Structure formats: C-alpha cells, structure tokens
Amino acid sequence: MKKIIKHTFILLIFTCFLLQANAQFTLTGQLRTRTEVRNGLGNLVLKGSKSAAFTSQRTRLIFGYKWDRLTFGASFQDVRVWGQDASSISNADGNKLMLHEGWADLMLFNKADTTFKTKGIDLMSIKIGRQELSYDDVRLIGNLDWLQQGRRHDMALLKTVHHGWQIDLGYAFNQNADAFGTTSTAYVPANVAPYVTNSLGILVPTPAGILPMAPSGSAGKPSVKTGGTPVWTNPPTTNGGNQDYKSFTSLYISKKFNQTKFSALFFNDNFGKYKTDSVGSVSAGYVYGKRFVSAGAADTYDYSGTNSRYTYGLMINRTMGNASGFGKIAVQAAYYAQRGKNRDGVKMKKAYHYTLAATFQKGKISVTPGYDVLSGNDANTTEDEKFDPLYGTPHKHWGYMDFFYVGTGSPAGGLKNPYLKLKYSGNLLTAGVDFHLFSTQKDMKKADGTFINKKLGNELDFLLNYNMNKFTNIEMGYSIMNAKSSMAFAKGQATTDAVADTYKKTGNWFYLMLRFTPDFFYAKPVAIKQP
Numbered sequence: 001m002k003k004i005i006k007h008t009f010i011l012l013i014f015t016c017f018l019l020q021a022n023a024q025f026t027l028t029g030q031l032r033t034r035t036e037v038r039n040g041l042g043n044l045v046l047k048g049s050k051s052a053a054f055t056s057q058r059t060r061l062i063f064g065y066k067w068d069r070l071t072f073g074a075s076f077q078d079v080r081v082w083g084q085d086a087s088s089i090s091n092a093d094g095n096k097l098m099l100h101e102g103w104a105d106l107m108l109f110n111k112a113d114t115t116f117k118t119k120g121i122d123l124m125s126i127k128i129g130r131q132e133l134s135y136d137d138v139r140l141i142g143n144l145d146w147l148q149q150g151r152r153h154d155m156a157l158l159k160t161v162h163h164g165w166q167i168d169l170g171y172a173f174n175q176n177a178d179a180f181g182t183t184s185t186a187y188v189p190a191n192v193a194p195y196v197t198n199s200l201g202i203l204v205p206t207p208a209g210i211l212p213m214a215p216s217g218s219a220g221k222p223s224v225k226t227g228g229t230p231v232w233t234n235p236p237t238t239n240g241g242n243q244d245y246k247s248f249t250s251l252y253i254s255k256k257f258n259q260t261k262f263s264a265l266f267f268n269d270n271f272g273k274y275k276t277d278s279v280g281s282v283s284a285g286y287v288y289g290k291r292f293v294s295a296g297a298a299d300t301y302d303y304s305g306t307n308s309r310y311t312y313g314l315m316i317n318r319t320m321g322n323a324s325g326f327g328k329i330a331v332q333a334a335y336y337a338q339r340g341k342n343r344d345g346v347k348m349k350k351a352y353h354y355t356l357a358a359t360f361q362k363g364k365i366s367v368t369p370g371y372d373v374l375s376g377n378d379a380n381t382t383e384d385e386k387f388d389p390l391y392g393t394p395h396k397h398w399g400y401m402d403f404f405y406v407g408t409g410s411p412a413g414g415l416k417n418p419y420l421k422l423k424y425s426g427n428l429l430t431a432g433v434d435f436h437l438f439s440t441q442k443d444m445k446k447a448d449g450t451f452i453n454k455k456l457g458n459e460l461d462f463l464l465n466y467n468m469n470k471f472t473n474i475e476m477g478y479s480i481m482n483a484k485s486s487m488a489f490a491k492g493q494a495t496t497d498a499v500a501d502t503y504k505k506t507g508n509w510f511y512l513m514l515r516f517t518p519d520f521f522y523a524k525p526v527a528i529k530q531p
Contacts, residue, residue, distance in 0.1 A: 026064035031516040033057045033082075034148070040481060040507015041401050042408035044488055047504050055082040058148040060100065068113060071125075075101035079148045101152055103129030105159075123161040130154050133170065133391075135252050136263055136315050139355070140336065142393040151391060155248075170250040186293045186303045187272050189243035200285030207279040209293030211243060243290070243343050245269040246306050259319045265336070267390060270306035271343045307341040309348065311390060327362040332370075342384045351375050351387040368421040372397065374405075376414020376442040379451070385442075386414060399436045400461040400479045401509055403491070411456070411490035414441030430465040440490055447495040456490055457483035457505075470522075473515040481507040 039051040058079050065072040077100040109124040110116050130152050132143035144151035155172035176188055188211055195203050196212045206212060247270045254263035272292050280286040294303060313336030321328045338351035357370030374387045394405040398417055404410045416439045423432040438456040445451055461479045468474060483505045485497070494500035 024066055025521070026062075026066075027520045028062045028064075029516075029518050029520065030058065030060040030062070032059075032148070032513065034511055034513040036509065036511045038509050040504060041509045042403060042406065043491055044483060044493060044503040044505070044507060046502055049504070056080070056148050057082060058150075062101075068115070069107040069110075071105040071107075073101055073103055073105075073131075074099070077150070099130060100150060101130050101132060103127055103131045121160065121162050123159075125159050127157040127159060131157065133157070133250075135265060136317075136334075137332070137396070138393040139334075139397050140265060140311070140390045140392045141250070141252075141267070142391070142396075144391075144393050144395075146393060146395040164255055166252070166254045168250070168252040170252075171248070172245070173247045174244065184294075184304065185246075187246050188292045189246065189272055196287055198280060198285035198287045202285055204280075204285070204287065207287055207289070209295060210277060210279065210287070210289035210291050211274075212287055212289040213242070243271060243274075243292075246272045261317045263315045263317075265311070265313055265315075267311045268308060268340075269311075269390070270308045273303055273305055273307060273345065275301045307343065307345045309338060309340040309342060309388075311336060311338045313337060313353075324363070327360055330359040330361070332357045332359075336387070338387055342388070346384045348385070349383045350385045353387045353389065364425050366421075366423045366425065368419075368423070370419050370421070372415070372417040372419075373441055374415045376440060376444075377412045379413075379443045379445045386412060399438070399459040399481075400434070400463075400477060401459055401481050401507065403459075403481065403487075404438070409491055411440050411444065413444040413454075413490065415439075416441050428467045430463075432461075432463045434461040434463075435459070436461075440486075444486075444490060446489055446497075452489045453484055453486040455484050456487045457481060471516060471518045473517070475511075475513040475515065477509075477511050479509045483507070 033055055034057075035053070035055040037051050037053045039045065039049070056079070058077060060075055060077040062075045063073065076097065078097045105125050105127040107113075107123075107125045109118060109121040111119065111122045132151070133141055133153050133155070134143050135141045142151070153170075153172050154174070155170050158169045160167040160169075174187055174189070175185060186209075188209060190211050192206055192211060194206060196206045198204050249268045251266040252263065254261060256262075274290040274292045276288070277291040277295070278286045278288050291299075291301075292303060294301070313334060315332070315334035318331045319328065320331075333354075333356050335354040336352065338348050340348055342348055353372070353374045355370065355372045357368055359366055359368040374389065375385055377384065377386050389405050395402055398404045398415065402408060404415055417436055419434060419436045421432065421434045424430065436459040438458065439454045440452075440456065443451050443454070459479060459481045462477060464476045466474045485500050485505065487505075488494035488500040488503050493503065
C-alpha cells in the first residue's frame with residue numbers, strides 16, 4: 001500500500017507540472033472494456049459445451065513531451081478481466097500494471113530547422129526504448145491493438161525521410177536479467193510462470209532455464225516418461241509462437257509516386273537454440289520443456305548461436321478515381337517469402353505469402369473482394385514450407401473469430417482465404433459485414449494416413465462502430481463460423497473421425513466494446529458574445 005501511495009503521489013506531482021507547461025506536454029487516457037460471449041472462438045468446442053461470458057478491461061495513461069530536437073513518450077497500462085482479482089487482495093497477489101511504451105525520439109537531422117549545421121538529409125531521428133512498431137496494413141508488423149495487452153518491442157529505430165523516401169532501420173536484443181553472475185547471452189524466450197503442473201498433475205516450481213510445454217500421451221493426456229524427447233501438442237504458431245525472438249533486425253523502405261505507394265520489408269528474427277529436457281522422477285512426476293539455459297557442468301549441449309529466419313517482400317498500393325465522382329478504386333498487392341531456419345532450427349524452403357485486394361468506394365459505401373494465400377507444409381515434407389506472418393494483427397485479416405495465426409494455432413497445411421467485405425462509413429456510424437472462405441493450401445493427413453478435406457469452412461463477421469462524442473466510441477460485433485469436419489484435424493484438435501465428431505461444427509461470438517479516450521488538456525471552445 002505504501003508503494004501505491006508513493007507512486008500515486010509522484011504521478012500527481014508530475015501531472016501538476018504538466019498542467020503548468022501544457023504547450024509542450026500532452027496527457028491522454030484510454031479506458032476500453034470489452035464484453036464477450038464465446039461459443040467456439042479460435043477453436044471448435046465440444047458438443048454440449050455452454051457459452052463463456054466475461055468482460056476484460058484495458059486502462060492506459062499516455063504522456064508526451066515535444067521539443068525541437070527531442071520527443072518523449074510513455075504509456076502505462078493495466079489489463080485485467082473483471083473479477084479476476086478478488087475485491088480484497090493481498091500483496092502476494094501482485095498486479096498487472098506495466099509499462100506499455102517508454103521511449104525517446106532524438107532528432108539528428110532536420111532540413112527545416114536552421115539551427116542544425118549539418119545538412120544533406122531532410123529528416124533523421126533515432127527512437128530508443130519500448131515502442132510499438134506498425135507498417136502498412138499491419139499484416140506482418142503491427143501493434144496488435146485488438147488484443148487488450150497489445151504488442152510492443154524493446155528496441156532502437158533509426159528513422160529517415162529524404163526526398164519522399166522513408167527508411168526505417170530497427171534492432172532489438174533480448175535478455176532475461178542483468179543479475180551478477182550471469183554468463184553468456186542464453187535467453188529463456190517467454191514470460192514463464194513461477195509454477196507449472198507436472199505429469200502427475202501436481203503444481204511444482206518451474207525449473208530454471210526451461211520453457212515448459214505439454215507432453216502428449218494417450219488421449220492427449222500427459223504421460224510419465226523416464227527420458228527421451230517429449231512430443232509437443234499443437235503449439236501456437238505465430239505472434240511469438242512457441243518462443244519469442246532473441247534478437248531482430250528490421251528494414252522498411254517506402255516511397256509514394258503520385259497515387260502509387262511502394263513499400264519493401266526485410267525482417268530477420270533470430271531464435272535461441274534449445275534442447276528438449278525433463279526434470280523430475282517417476283515417483284515425483286516430470287516437467288517437460290525446452291531448455292535454453294545450461295543446467296550445469298554436466299550439461300554439455302551448446303546453447304550459443306541462434307536460428308536465423310529471413311522474411312522479405314514488397315507491397316504496392318494504387319489509388320484511382322475519387323469517391324464523389326465515378327468512384328474510387330484502391331488496389332493492393334503484396335508478396336513475401338521466408339527463408340533460413342524456423343524457431344525450432346528446421347530449414348525453411350519455399351515459404352511464401354501473397355495477397356491481392358481491390359476496394360471500390362462510391363460515397364459512403366465500399367466493396368472489397370480479396371484473396372490471401374499463406375503457404376503450408378505438404379503432408380510428406382521434411383522441411384518447413386509454412387509461412388509465419390511474423391508479428392502483425394491476424395484479427396484484421398483472417399477472420400474476427402481468430403482461428404488462424406494467433407495463439408489458438410493454425411493449420412500446418414497453410415491457408416487460402418478468398419473474402420468479400422462490404423462497408424458503410426458515415427460521419428458517426430460505421431457498419432460492415434465480411435465473408436471469408438477458408439481452406440488449406442497443402443494436403444494434410446489424418447493419423448491413419450488418409451487425406452483430410454482441404455475445405456475448412458466459412459466465417460461471417462458483422463460490425464457496428466459508433467462515435468458517441470469526441471472521446472467516446474461504441475463497437476459491437478457478431479461472428480459465425482460454419483466449419484467442416486476437417487477443421488478439427490487441421491487445428492490439431494482431433495486425430496480420428498470419432499474424436500472430430502465430438503466437436504460442434506458451428507461457432508459464434510458476440511462482443512460489445514466501449515472505448516473512452518479523454519484528452520486531459522482539451523478545452524472546449526467557448527463562443528465569445530460580441531457587445
């Protein structure tokens with residue numbers, strides 16, 4: 001309690017200081033609640049299952065400061081589910097307050113500022129610290145704002161603008177701690193819980209240096225093993241996947257020629273090497289996992305070095321016409337490829353993703369047909385040909401029900417997604433309906449060796465968005481997934497027809513989201529009565 005009072009007092013002093021110098025400072029907030037009713041979101045649910053309902057909340061306080069040669073930003077956020085904490089908690093329960101962003105952007109060159117003696121570059125700055133990173137339509141690199149927790153990176157970003165060219169060069173390097181006695185740069189790539197359930201179902205401390213994973217046994221239940229390599233059960237496949245990156249280097253280049261924008265992305269993310277390991281005994285139970293840090297002198301595995309993956313490609317956006325005349329047509333096309341080695345050290349070959357879409361807008365109505373393809377692994381392949389859409393916002397592109405490329409897993413056979421989107425954009429009200437048709441890009445097999453149907457199902461998404469006032473927004477959505485029996489196989493939920501038949505083929509989801517974004521320095525204009 002003393003710490004809370006102390007931090008609150010410091011915050012109040014800082015706020016008072018801001019109020020005295022509001023010409024250079026900004027102070028905004030956000031409170032976003034989302035009430036959801038889920039019955040088949042992300043994965044199919046068993047027949048007879050009842051809907052789940054809950055409300056989550058994100059609260060942010062965002063500070064900003066701007067000087068001629070320095071911009072500073074900090075964003076504090078608290079994320080929780082209503083009722084997740086008891087109404088009265090102890091200090092041992094901890095908290096979920098975190099720093100979402102904290103960065104400084106130092107100006108290095110500015111052609112428009114005569115106080116800079118060095119010329120030759122229109123604009124250049126370096127942004128250092130915890131920050132969001134978003135490019136183009138956020139399909140590969142985005143802040144994942146739909147997720148209450150969002151996404152941010154601890155990194156340095158060199159930003160350059162010259163003669164209309166934008167060039168961003170980024171670098172990140174992760175480590176767990178700066179404790180004395182720490183040797184090497186081995187990195188446990190996840191937020192590891194302090195306790196984990198072992199193979200006997202007992203809650204035990206998480207072994208040091210290990211990222212726990214669930215071993216498979218009969219009917220998918222953990223099995224007691226005395227050694228050997230555990231088999232992982234349907235691990236997540238993107239947005240951090242089964243491990244976070246150790247480091248990355250990013251390069252983004254864009255240029256607009258009249259109504260056509262070209263943008264290129266190169267992203268090299270590197271993953272720590274590991275070995276599968278087990279800690280425990282038959283009588284006490286085992287904890288299985290991926291070991292990233294040496295267990296001691298007897299551990300002779302070489303954890304040095306990384307598995308490097310390279311993603312690169314080009315996106316083109318072209319706009320023609322105008323919405324008030326015949327109509328505006330916006331065409332988007334992109335192609336990306338992946339090479340190198342994946343998170344698990346498997347060589348990547350022929351992994352690719354391409355997308356093509358055209359939006360026709362007339363007045364307040366727009367229609368967008370599109371087609372996405374993400375490559376997958378052939379049923380008989382020994383190499384990885386599955387494209388991983390990096391650290392973007394899958395929710396925006398492959399269905400609001402989040403069946404693909406999020407923490408719920410995605411088909412090893414990749415994805416084909418033809419879609420059609422209809423949208424009405426008014427001054428205060430926006431309404432839309434999206435239709436997706438899903439199928440695998442490559443063949444996938446059942447446990448008995450027979451092929452599954454490539455068709456996975458279709459999804460229908462409805463959306464309403466209303467701006468009540470300057471600082472208040474209401475959003476409501478409803479989605480329906482009509483899945484084929486192959487969906488349970490593709491998502492790793494079933495290995496036999498009997499198991500697949502236990503899942504509902506239809507899922508639905510409803511949400512209501514309230515968004516409050518006050519600007520604490522905003523003053524409503526007051527009309528002055530003339531004498």
